[in-house]
Amino acid sequence: MILCYAEFDQNKLKNSTKELSSWCLEQKQNFACFGFAELTPEQKTDLENAGVPSYIQMTNTGDSYSSMGWGEALANLVSAKQSKAVLATSNTQTKEFVAAGIYKSQGSVVSDVIALSLDAGQFKAQKPLYAGKCISSIKFEGEGPVGILMRPNQIQVQTPESPSTIQIETFEASPSAPGCVLKISVKGSSEKQDLTEASRIVSGGRGMKEPENFKLLEDLADTLGATVGASRAVVDVGWVAHSMQVGQTGKTVSPNLYIACGISGAIQHLAGMSSSKVIVAINTDKEAPIFEKATYGIVGDALELVPKLNEAFKKAL
Amino acid sequence: MNIFVCIKQVPDTETKIQIQSDGQGIETSSVNWILNPYDEFAIEEALQKKEALGADKVIALSVGPERVTKALRSALAMGCDEALHVETPENLDSRQLTQALARCISKKGDAGLVLLGKLAIDTNEAFLGAQLAQEMSLPYVAAVSKLEVQSPTSLELTRQIEGGVTETYEMTLPGVVTANKGLNQPRFVSLPGIMKAKKKPLEKIDLASLELSDVPTKSVYYDFTMPPAKATVQMLDGDHSVEELVEKLRNEAKVI
Numbered sequence A: 001m002i003l004c005y006a007e008f009d010q011n012k013l014k015n016s017t018k019e020l021s022s023w024c025l026e027q028k029q030n031f032a033c034f035g036f037a038e039l040t041p042e043q044k045t046d047l048e049n050a051g052v053p054s055y056i057q058m059t060n061t062g063d064s065y066s067s068m069g070w071g072e073a074l075a076n077l078v079s080a081k082q083s084k085a086v087l088a089t090s091n092t093q094t095k096e097f098v099a100a101g102i103y104k105s106q107g108s109v110v111s112d113v114i115a116l117s118l119d120a121g122q123f124k125a126q127k128p129l130y131a132g133k134c135i136s137s138i139k140f141e142g143e144g145p146v147g148i149l150m151r152p153n154q155i156q157v158q159t160p161e162s163p164s165t166i167q168i169e170t171f172e173a174s175p176s177a178p179g180c181v182l183k184i185s186v187k188g189s190s191e192k193q194d195l196t197e198a199s200r201i202v203s204g205g206r207g208m209k210e211p212e213n214f215k216l217l218e219d220l221a222d223t224l225g226a227t228v229g230a231s232r233a234v235v236d237v238g239w240v241a242h243s244m245q246v247g248q249t250g251k252t253v254s255p256n257l258y259i260a261c262g263i264s265g266a267i268q269h270l271a272g273m274s275s276s277k278v279i280v281a282i283n284t285d286k287e288a289p290i291f292e293k294a295t296y297g298i299v300g301d302a303l304e305l306v307p308k309l310n311e312a313f314k315k316a317l
Numbered sequence B: 001m002n003i004f005v006c007i008k009q010v011p012d013t014e015t016k017i018q019i020q021s022d023g024q025g026i027e028t029s030s031v032n033w034i035l036n037p038y039d040e041f042a043i044e045e046a047l048q049k050k051e052a053l054g055a056d057k058v059i060a061l062s063v064g065p066e067r068v069t070k071a072l073r074s075a076l077a078m079g080c081d082e083a084l085h086v087e088t089p090e091n092l093d094s095r096q097l098t099q100a101l102a103r104c105i106s107k108k109g110d111a112g113l114v115l116l117g118k119l120a121i122d123t124n125e126a127f128l129g130a131q132l133a134q135e136m137s138l139p140y141v142a143a144v145s146k147l148e149v150q151s152p153t154s155l156e157l158t159r160q161i162e163g164g165v166t167e168t169y170e171m172t173l174p175g176v177v178t179a180n181k182g183l184n185q186p187r188f189v190s191l192p193g194i195m196k197a198k199k200k201p202l203e204k205i206d207l208a209s210l211e212l213s214d215v216p217t218k219s220v221y222y223d224f225t226m227p228p229a230k231a232t233v234q235m236l237d238g239d240h241s242v243e244e245l246v247e248k249l250r251n252e253a254k255v256i
Ligand SMILES: Cc1cc2nc3c(=O)[nH]c(=O)nc-3n(C[C@@H](O)[C@H](O)[C@H](O)COP(=O)(O)OP(=O)(O)OC[C@H]3O[C@@H](n4cnc5c(N)ncnc54)[C@H](O)[C@@H]3O)c2cc1C
Pocket: A129, B006, B007, B008, B025, B026, B036, B038, B039, B042, B061, B062, B063, B064, B091, B092, B093, B094, B095, B097, B101, B115, B116, B117, B118, B119, B120, B121, B122, B123, B124, B125, B126, B127, B128, B129, B218, B219, B220, B221, B222
């Protein structure tokens, strides 16, 4: 059985989890989703609409998240289900507890996976190396489960014709691993989707001239249902928070649409976004390196073009 | 007690990456190697917190070919007291690497805190710390942007995760922590630092002495390829460039 880690944003099943279940359905694999909380009715319906056959709720894993505790819980589940693979979305917590759990189960984990296939029972993954300058295939040997941490927006989500009737079971995981205590967890004010999961990103750099002009990008992002990102240059001068930084020392993103406004396209910025499906660049300098990576380019003043683009999208959408 | 900092040498982002003609690896002869940027935060934090933690030594360690001694020398020049080098071929299997680090640390002994970078910029894996913590049965927090020493055996750790969530942890040492940007401002290496570093111990550890032959290979990276070439950019100009863009995103690229 394949185990998929189910993640929710409030009551909604995350698109990145739907990608995992779509892959399992497409490959006709026996699979279950698992999580550490009881499902709300809305969450249950979302899982059923995604065609998920069963949900395993881990119990007795403590009051809050703990990397090694959840890791041990997962290792126990893997062993109880004799699971050959665990699929999850690549993020800070999965890189902790899925990695620890798979390691404990004598398996092997790969993160930031962009393609996954299964051939005669053998998993094969692909991941970018050197900031996307090359792509490596990875195969697995010996006993032990495989842990696949997928980058979001890589798998086409398929909605099954009819929803499933989900089986819910609990699994008493009772980890004893050394924990550290999660004392406080504060959610930020932004209700936007995280950059790493966003399927559309509007990003701004020094060419936006003033911090106030990021409002133009936010307006455009609102129209598109996008998340706003930024270059390091504007993070370093304090226009926006570091959590918005895209690039080598920020976030690696892979949206379907990345609109770069007033960003030159330095190699460290490209390192974080060059795998975006479609890149739009708006820049006053026609020689700016960002145009080499872009799908569509407009030479011009972003302060003028962004509001126009917003109007044009509003008409079209 | 000792603080251990695990460091990796990685190709400079500007380096052009060339694939070997057989597609089974990377051409390393013309690569410009640098210390992984996140590891600088790890080293700096170890040096800054050494006193508050009452640590005897800050020990830098790296697993890799002869070239990594350069990274270890920079760690010594920044102020680490000792360096350990486990000499291995390029890119050890991830499980073997984990065990090499764990066995090295336990050989030296008395580990109070093990620091790593959040991720290595060549692989972007970001899970070696979790494997090491599991191997050593220690608590673990990744991608920390604030580390406060509450007592020589307890830390308060803060980090930002996806979705704008800020988490604060309490960790009882010994433990494993990985460093994110924002943790500190790494110091520049000074000339006196470099001179001093020359006299500091850089110990070679024989791979055979770590007895890794019992650790099986679990995953194999093979078949390296260049990413699919991007079509050349379509430049849109004229008065209707914006409308044209929207039309193309909808009908040609089909992303809206
Ligand atoms: C070309 C290439 C081929 C590879 N082939 C294989 C393969 O066949 N099988 C396989 O399992 N893996 C392979 N790997 C990956 C493996 O070598 C990784 O190094 C390992 O999986 C751990 O990931 P990471 O070093 O990227 O650690 P990350 O988790 O991204 O790094 C976090 C931190 O760990 C520390 N660290 C990382 N490496 C070292 C080190 N060597 N010494 C000391 N500290 C370190 C640093 O503090 C670093 O900041 C390959 C990697 C490359 C680039």
